[in-house]
Amino acid sequence: MNLKQIHDEGLKKLELVYGKGKNSTKRYTDKGISHTYIDVYDKLFSRLRDKEISLMEIGIRYGTCLDMWSKYFPKSEIHGIDKPEKLIEYPMKDVGLSDKCDEYGFPIPNNENVHVYGINVEDEEKVNEVFEGQEFDIIIDDASHVITLQKTIYNLFFHRLKTPGIYVIEDIKYPNVENIKKLNKNIEIIDMRDLNGKQDN
Numbered sequence: 001m002n003l004k005q006i007h008d009e010g011l012k013k014l015e016l017v018y019g020k021g022k023n024s025t026k027r028y029t030d031k032g033i034s035h036t037y038i039d040v041y042d043k044l045f046s047r048l049r050d051k052e053i054s055l056m057e058i059g060i061r062y063g064t065c066l067d068m069w070s071k072y073f074p075k076s077e078i079h080g081i082d083k084p085e086k087l088i089e090y091p092m093k094d095v096g097l098s099d100k101c102d103e104y105g106f107p108i109p110n111n112e113n114v115h116v117y118g119i120n121v122e123d124e125e126k127v128n129e130v131f132e133g134q135e136f137d138i139i140i141d142d143a144s145h146v147i148t149l150q151k152t153i154y155n156l157f158f159h160r161l162k163t164p165g166i167y168v169i170e171d172i173k174y175p176n177v178e179n180i181k182k183l184n185k186n187i188e189i190i191d192m193r194d195l196n197g198k199q200d201n
Contacts, residue, residue, distance in 0.1 A: 037170065045138065048073065051137075053137035054076060054137055055136060056081070059144070060080035066114050079115045079117065079136070081117045117130060121143065121149075139166075
């Protein structure tokens, strides 16, 4: 399957390429395998696919999701954050890191539209230093799934969201739904727990 086919057929096809199945060529991203986010993302993001947008994902593990987003949004800038120790524990082979670093000492991916940052998102000073003046069309929180950190990340990043923009918090544990709703009156909870028994909100 070539890039044009992937782009034409949508995010669901991307998940097949990046999944665990026989056609998989890379490590899987769990967004459509152990979770049920892919269909929702395709509905939310499809109108932006050919736009020049900026996407930030927080919590990237092997970086497969960044590679996937870079192909789904070929005209866009894709940014990913994880703790420095996580980038060591899970080498980002799926993005393909070069041996060069940027001005902050972060490894530079071979994908020209992908940017990786080894930052602890609880380090407000570092986050503000690195992302000063930056705004994003889409922000996805796929970090620790702990309510306290989800709130911290929201407070650090939501004001960096463009208007209009899409802010997503994955894996909200169900008892915390009401607490998450208090963050913003416009929050919509998409409850997909019945589809596979996971905490898919």
